[in-house]
Amino acid sequence: MFVYADNAATTSVSKTALEAMLPYLTQNYGNPSSLYSFGQKAQEALQQARETVARCLNADPREIYFTSGGSEADNQAIVSAARLGARKGKKHLISTKFEHHAVLHTLKKLEKEGFEVTLLDVHEDGVVRLEDLEAAIREDTALVTVMFANNEIGTVQPIAEIGALCREKKIPFHCDAVQAAGHMPIDVKAMNIDMLAISGHKFHAPKGVGALYARKGMVLSNIIEGGAQERGKRAGTENVAGIVAMAAALEESCAHMEENTAKIIPMRDKLFAELSKIPHSKINGSLEKHVPGTVNMCFEGIEGESLLLMLDDAGICASSGSACTSGSLDPSHVLLAIGLPHEVAHGSLRLSIGEYNTMEEIDHIIETVPKVVSYLRGMSPVWDELQKGQRQHLI
Amino acid sequence: MALYSEKVMDHFRNPRNVGQIDDADGIGEVGNAKCGDIMRMYLKIDENQVITDVKFNTFGCGSAIATSSMATELIKGKTVKEALELSNKAVVEALDGLPVHKLHCSVLAEQAVRAAVKDYYDKNGIAYDPEDFRDMDEEELHEHVGH
Numbered sequence: 001m002f003v004y005a006d007n008a009a010t011t012s013v014s015k016t017a018l019e020a021m022l023p024y025l026t027q028n029y030g031n032p033s034s035l036y037s038f039g040q041k042a043q044e045a046l047q048q049a050r051e052t053v054a055r056c057l058n059a060d061p062r063e064i065y066f067t068s069g070g071s072e073a074d075n076q077a078i079v080s081a082a083r084l085g086a087r088k089g090k091k092h093l094i095s096t097k098f099e100h101h102a103v104l105h106t107l108k109k110l111e112k113e114g115f116e117v118t119l120l121d122v123h124e125d126g127v128v129r130l131e132d133l134e135a136a137i138r139e140d141t142a143l144v145t146v147m148f149a150n151n152e153i154g155t156v157q158p159i160a161e162i163g164a165l166c167r168e169k170k171i172p173f174h175c176d177a178v179q180a181a182g183h184m185p186i187d188v189k190a191m192n193i194d195m196l197a198i199s200g201h202k203f204h205a206p207k208g209v210g211a212l213y214a215r216k217g218m219v220l221s222n223i224i225e226g227g228a229q230e231r232g233k234r235a236g237t238e239n240v241a242g243i244v245a246m247a248a249a250l251e252e253s254c255a256h257m258e259e260n261t262a263k264i265i266p267m268r269d270k271l272f273a274e275l276s277k278i279p280h281s282k283i284n285g286s287l288e289k290h291v292p293g294t295v296n297m298c299f300e301g302i303e304g305e306s307l308l309l310m311l312d313d314a315g316i317c318a319s320s321g322s323a324c325t326s327g328s329l330d331p332s333h334v335l336l337a338i339g340l341p342h343e344v345a346h347g348s349l350r351l352s353i354g355e356y357n358t359m360e361e362i363d364h365i366i367e368t369v370p371k372v373v374s375y376l377r378g379m380s381p382v383w384d385e386l387q388k389g390q391r392q393h394l395i
Numbered sequence: 396m397a398l399y400s401e402k403v404m405d406h407f408r409n410p411r412n413v414g415q416i417d418d419a420d421g422i423g424e425v426g427n428a429k430c431g432d433i434m435r436m437y438l439k440i441d442e443n444q445v446i447t448d449v450k451f452n453t454f455g456c457g458s459a460i461a462t463s464s465m466a467t468e469l470i471k472g473k474t475v476k477e478a479l480e481l482s483n484k485a486v487v488e489a490l491d492g493l494p495v496h497k498l499h500c501s502v503l504a505e506q507a508v509r510a511a512v513k514d515y516y517d518k519n520g521i522a523y524d525p526e527d528f529r530d531m532d533e534e535e536l537h538e539h540v541g542h
Contacts, residue, residue, distance in 0.1 A: 303431055305456035309407060323431045324456035326498075331431070360455035379413045380429050380454040381435040 085142020
């Protein structure tokens with residue numbers, strides 16, 4: 001059985017999105033910047049897509065800028081706020097310890113340029129505290145950027161409260177909503193969000209397309225220089241087909257959000273309930289406020305990459321925050337940020353399910369994971385020591 | 396291209412000589428759990444200093460398991476002197492290569508064998524040049540292979 005359980009990494013393109021985009025590849029392939037009516041057809045499609053995306057976020061169409069994806073949108077939002085702040089002598093940026101690298105690495109870059117960065121603790125439950133943010137805010141704070149939902153552990157942040165606080169303090173607030181868009185309701189007005197990044201392929205649009213919402217009045221700095229596309233803020237001929245597909249996918253996801261969530265939650269809860277029966281396992285992050293489909297757990301005494309390879313052999317696509325899968329010496333910064341010891345974080349497993357998954361697939365995962373964990377523990381010297389009492393259990 | 400060669404995947408899926416030897420003549424353990432890989436090697440050595448049996452336990456990624464498995468195959472039936480000559484390069488070659496960022500696993504495998512032989516020497520009062528067993532901690536290991 002093949003089970004795709006890595007929907008937080010990417011999703012399949014929906015039938016709706018595919019059908020919406022196809023005419024813009026083969027028939028209406030004109031350049032939206034061209035004067036003739038053939039090009040203008042593409043321009044109209046862009047405009048419609050912009051209206052659709054804006055509607056889904058409760059924004060104005062003129063506040064939507066299409067990008068190559070979430071990373072570009074995050075980069076542009078943060079750099080723009082930093083440049084704006086610097087002009088007023090404000091060079092302090094606030095974020096959290098467990099943001100996506102698109103945010104963290106941009107902040108690192110700005111730090112080298114002389115900005116000061118405060119990364120808020122996300123505590124054991126993977127949730128930012130409003131009082132921590134309030135304490136971190138300074139006179140010279142130029143930006144607060146906090147993700148809507150964490151990509152690895154799925155915990156949702158108090159976005160509306162953060163937005164209200166930032167608005168009160170007149171500090172621009174950017175939100176990386178890549179994991180939330182299409183899966184949870186987003187209202188940029190009600191939540192007082194000034195900038196927000198989304199990525200199409202996380203909600204059944206193709207890869208390579210995303211959007212940045214920037215509230216009217218937020219002056220954007222270009223990341224890509226060139227033509228006057230996207231109100232002069234993002235050069236390059238528009239990915240018309242991708243943008244059309246993203247709008248269609250977002251509209252579809254938002255229209256079916258409740259039923260999708262109702263379908264996903266029982267599958268997710270079954271995974272949590274059954275996999276928690278594995279001794280010395282741990283659920284990572286609070287389940288109180290959580291994106292529907294993300295399950296993140298640790299199993300003591302094993303390492304994540306070998307777990308993934310064995311699951312792959314059983315047809316299951318999943319991910320892990322172990323060092324070996326992160327390509328560095330340290331395990332995932334997210335798992336370390338919620339206080340997991342290194343040796344425990346190495347044994348993490350993320351399963352992210354979507355509305356296309358079935359209960360049969362969940363049962364296959366539930367049947368496979370315990371077997372693989374126990375097989376790997378059987379050859380693990382760490383588990384051996386834990387069993388013999390020569391090493392203390394950490395979870 | 397896949398992350399690992401077919402040989403690596405074969406040794407990962409069907410690791411040779413997994414287990415423990417209760418009355419082992421030499422046991423070596425290298426690596427640490429914090430860094431995500433530990434290898435433990437058990438040797439059974441006869442009066443002619445021939446490794447008659449070898450088993451391993453490994454906590455780690457696919458290549459950690461595969462390099463342990465391959466190392467046991469390469470030293471089984473060899474003398475301890477020959478086992479000491481096992482290089483991480485030989486392990487890598489026998490596995491048809493490893494990704495660069497996984498080379499440290501092969502170094503660990505080599506070190507695990509050496510640690511087990513050292514344990515055998517120590518237990519049996521056999522003299523050796525300590526220089527041959529310069530202890531390398533995990534961090535040095537990683538630096539050693541340019542991680």
